[in-house]
């Protein structure tokens with residue numbers, strides 16, 4: 356459950372007086388998610404989401420995230436829209452945390468990924484990349500390759516308690532990733548733009564076999580477009596038993612390339628991007644696994660799922676293995 360900060364009924368009713376979205380009918384903390392505290396609000400006007408921004412979100416980045424969501428919507432991407440209060444402010448404070456109300460998106464995220472999800476997912480990702488082109492402000496990826504070594508260090512000896520030898524294994528893996536990363540040293544730079552950077556199944560809603568919306572832009576940043584594909588490859592194309600599903604990957608890429616064809620170098624460098632994407636989620640999961648108190652109201656995600664993926668990508672040296 357991810358409700359780090361509790362909000363009382365009275366405090367919420369007072370907060371809502373600043374808005375013209377009717378009066379409170381009901382609200383509940385949302386169990387899903389691990390980063391922020393989310394509440395579903397029902398007012399006499401309809402449904403909304405209240406988010407209190409927590410640990411990994413830097414409050415200074417919030418105008419960039421909310422601005423991106425507004426921009427993408429103008430460009431035709433369905434995503435939550437910040438709701439302004441009567442003074443025109445979208446960013447507020449509640450229970451001592453930065454807070455915003457956004458619109459509620461209908462749809463359901465796939466609890467089990469099936470082949471039918473993969474092509475629409477690829478299309479939605481490419482649409483987001485194309486729509487993001489005209490959003491000019493940039494945000495550096497604070498969880499990109501420059502951060503991984505320090506993140507591993509911050510896990511300390513705890514890594515080896517999760518899995519014997521893990522610290523050395525990850526250190527060694529970084530040596531097979533960082534020197535080959537696009538744009539580093541003499542490596543070619545790939546097309547950059549606004550990326551979602553957390554397009555996991557729980558952030559993509561479907562209705563009637565089509566993507567009905569994308570949520571959770573709080574890791575979005577300006578980075579390599581193909582890295583976003585590598586994140587999806589990790590998050591959508593491995594089965595529950597840990598096996599890679601090449602058909603899922605092929606369908607996802609077919610959908611993506613209907614909207615934005617890949618450049619040859621993006622395809623060629625997919626193995627290193629996929630290793631990097633597995634490393635990034637393995638490290639944040641590992642950090643959370645080690646540092647989340649046993650009585651916390653959040654269920655940390657298993658880092659070992661991403662160790663299996665990382666090992667797979669380290670064995671892979673050609674994009675052919677991904678089916679594209």
Ligand SMILES: Nc1ncnc2c1ncn2[C@@H]1O[C@H](COP(=O)(O)OP(=O)(O)O)[C@@H](O)[C@H]1O
Nearest residue numbers: 385387388389390391404435458459460570571
């Ligand atoms: N705009 C929205 N419309 C509908 N449901 C939402 C919306 N935003 C969040 N949710 C619900 O809240 C859950 C957690 O949201 P998410 O943004 O992934 O949280 P976190 O940032 O904590 O990971 C989602 O899985 C979804 O069920």
Ligand SMILES: N[C@@H](CCOP(=O)(O)O)C(=O)O
Nearest residue numbers: 388389390555571636640656
């Ligand atoms: N997708 C990340 C965790 C971030 O949580 P989300 O609920 O915001 O997607 C992971 O799976 O490690």
